[in-house]
Amino acid sequence: xxxxxxxxxxxxxxxxxxxxxxxxxxxxxxxxxxxxxxxxxxxxxxxxxxxxxxxxxxxxxxxxxxxxxxxxxxxxxxxxxxxxxxxxxxxxxxxxxxxxxxxxxxxxxxxxxxxxxxxxxxxxxxxxxxxxxxxxxxxxxxxxxxxxxxxxxxxxxxxxxxxxxxxxxxxxxxxxxxxxxxxxxxxx
Amino acid sequence: xxxxxxxxxxxxxxxxxxxxxxxxxxxxxxxxxxxxxxxxxxxxxxxxxxxxxxxxxxxxxxxxxxxxxxxxxxxxxxxxxxxxxxxxxxxxxxxxxxxxxxxxxxxxxxxxxxxxxxxxxxxxxxxxxxxxxxxxxxxxxxxxxxxxxxxxxxxxxxxxxxxxxxxxxxxxxxxxxxxxxxxxxxxxxxxxxxxxxxxxxxxxxxxxxxxxxxxxxxxxxxxxxxxxxxxxxxxxxxxxxxxxxxxxxxxxxxxxxxxxxxxxxxxxxxxxxxxxxxxxxxxxxxxxxxxxxxxxxxxxxxxxxxxxxxxxxxxxxxxxxxxxxxxxxxxxxxxxxxxxxx
Numbered sequence: 001x002x003x004x005x006x007x008x009x010x011x012x013x014x015x016x017x018x019x020x021x022x023x024x025x026x027x028x029x030x031x032x033x034x035x036x037x038x039x040x041x042x043x044x045x046x047x048x049x050x051x052x053x054x055x056x057x058x059x060x061x062x063x064x065x066x067x068x069x070x071x072x073x074x075x076x077x078x079x080x081x082x083x084x085x086x087x088x089x090x091x092x093x094x095x096x097x098x099x100x101x102x103x104x105x106x107x108x109x110x111x112x113x114x115x116x117x118x119x120x121x122x123x124x125x126x127x128x129x130x131x132x133x134x135x136x137x138x139x140x141x142x143x144x145x146x147x148x149x150x151x152x153x154x155x156x157x158x159x160x161x162x163x164x165x166x167x168x169x170x171x172x173x174x175x176x177x178x179x180x181x182x183x184x185x186x187x188x
Numbered sequence: 189x190x191x192x193x194x195x196x197x198x199x200x201x202x203x204x205x206x207x208x209x210x211x212x213x214x215x216x217x218x219x220x221x222x223x224x225x226x227x228x229x230x231x232x233x234x235x236x237x238x239x240x241x242x243x244x245x246x247x248x249x250x251x252x253x254x255x256x257x258x259x260x261x262x263x264x265x266x267x268x269x270x271x272x273x274x275x276x277x278x279x280x281x282x283x284x285x286x287x288x289x290x291x292x293x294x295x296x297x298x299x300x301x302x303x304x305x306x307x308x309x310x311x312x313x314x315x316x317x318x319x320x321x322x323x324x325x326x327x328x329x330x331x332x333x334x335x336x337x338x339x340x341x342x343x344x345x346x347x348x349x350x351x352x353x354x355x356x357x358x359x360x361x362x363x364x365x366x367x368x369x370x371x372x373x374x375x376x377x378x379x380x381x382x383x384x385x386x387x388x389x390x391x392x393x394x395x396x397x398x399x400x401x402x403x404x405x406x407x408x409x410x411x412x413x414x415x416x417x418x419x420x421x422x423x424x425x426x427x428x429x430x431x432x433x434x435x436x437x438x439x440x441x442x443x444x445x446x447x448x449x450x451x452x453x454x455x456x457x458x459x460x461x462x463x464x465x466x467x468x469x470x471x472x473x474x475x476x477x478x479x480x481x482x483x484x485x486x487x488x489x490x491x492x493x494x495x496x497x498x499x500x501x502x503x504x505x506x507x508x509x510x511x512x513x514x515x516x517x518x519x520x521x522x523x524x525x526x527x528x529x530x
Contacts, residue, residue: 029309033442035396056383
């Protein structure tokens with residue numbers, strides 16, 4: 001992979017840091033009145049999802065990381081691995097482990113497309129679309145006439161995720177959920 | 189339509205730099221901001237006209253560049269009467285303006301376009317506008333007052349001025365004495381402050397980082413902070429003197445407002461021999477760091493030999509001043525076209 005110098009760092013660039021692939025989130029150029037310039041860089045470690053803040057002397061460089069983000073359709077879980085398939089018509093399949101799937105497991109629904117991050121052709125992270133439509137499999141019966149004051153109750157969805165929903169929602173209904181906040185958006 | 193809007197692309201860019209990106213040819217500043225910028229430039233010219241300081245214009249291109257190892261000069265090749273020559277885009281109009289002073293110009297100011305390679309960010313742009321002025325015979329303290337008066341005038345409010353010594357302000361915010369702390373301690377503190385491997389960093393680089401990260405952001409909040417008596421190793425083109433503690437310090441000041449450096453002033457070095465030594469030391473530092481060689485400004489040295497009157501001078505970032513006056517978050521918002529779309 002090519003090396004990238006601090007002045008080429010921009011949001012989304014994938015680089016290697018401490019042996020892990022990272023995505024640059026933010027790069028701030030800092031310079032005192034006179035003297036050495038620095039780049040204060042925020043990077044997201046793609047293996048752990050954690051954000052790091054690191055400083056480099058301006059002009060230093062990092063090795064690029066062979067990272068690709070691809071849309072893939074979720075197929076099935078075999079008890080250990082989660083299987084995805086490319087949506088480009090190649091039918092090429094990838095298996096992701098628990099670490100790569102992480103919290104996204106609770107939003108995985110067959111035939112929905114997810115963003116799969118590949119590092120050296122191995123899935124290292126799966127992210128859900130911002131909104132997803134899921135069926136309610138379990139919730140207490142709806143209460144009449146209590147729709148205006150914002151009361152809510154827990155509901156279990158077909159993927160196993162539990163979200164707060166308004167009291168009027170019943171089992172079997174399909175809801176639109178914001179996966180980033182795990183919040184009910186509306187009926188689908 | 190709100191006042192200040194005109195039909196066309198300026199309506200689109202009012203939203204810059206939010207999610208909707210303007211077309212690639214569009215300016216980065218709104219028309220309202222460009223009008224404000226023009227007003228601020230007029231205020232600056234008026235300020236100096238009232239004080240009988242002569243506006244001058246000097247070349248952007250020079251036969252010498254800045255040798256400062258921390259400034260990256262841009263250069264180009266031009267066809268001159270002497271044949272093809274490498275000329276340097278000025279990182280500041282200092283050399284040419286000092287040559288005017290040596291020729292007896294008296295007090296002068298300039299709104300100059302200057303260039304610093306690689307400097308881009310919220311508060312940096314490769315090409316920017318620098319206000320530089322020189323006051324032969326003026327006392328250093330009087331120049332600090334004048335600098336603060338100008339900033340207050342442009343910002344449209346009288347701001348309280350706090351004067352601080354580098355050593356004291358550093359101690360107050362970092363908890364270390366910048367002149368006496370051991371290099372190991374400075375490196376350790378730098379690593380803690382910035383998540384960086386600083387084990388091989390020099391003293392000045394550690395000081396620069398701690399100053400940028402822990403001191404500057406706290407300065408000038410609701411006022412103007414003037415920092416003076418910098419370490420002698422950071423003198424650049426300033427004279428040095430002994431401070432009250434007997435330490436050698438640079439006769440240099442910096443003015444900060446809202447955590448941002450706005451101006452840098454010097455009691456100018458007028459000794460050609462010392463200036464030559466600093467150029468040579470810069471060249472050596474550049475060679476050691478593997479940086480390209482920059483031709484020193486030989487004509488400045490000749491002017492110093494001919495005699496530069498004792499002078500104080502200030503360089504001020506006009507774009508940053510306008511950014512603060514307009515409460516903008518980035519320089520792009522007050523520049524017609526920033527370096528990304530030039």
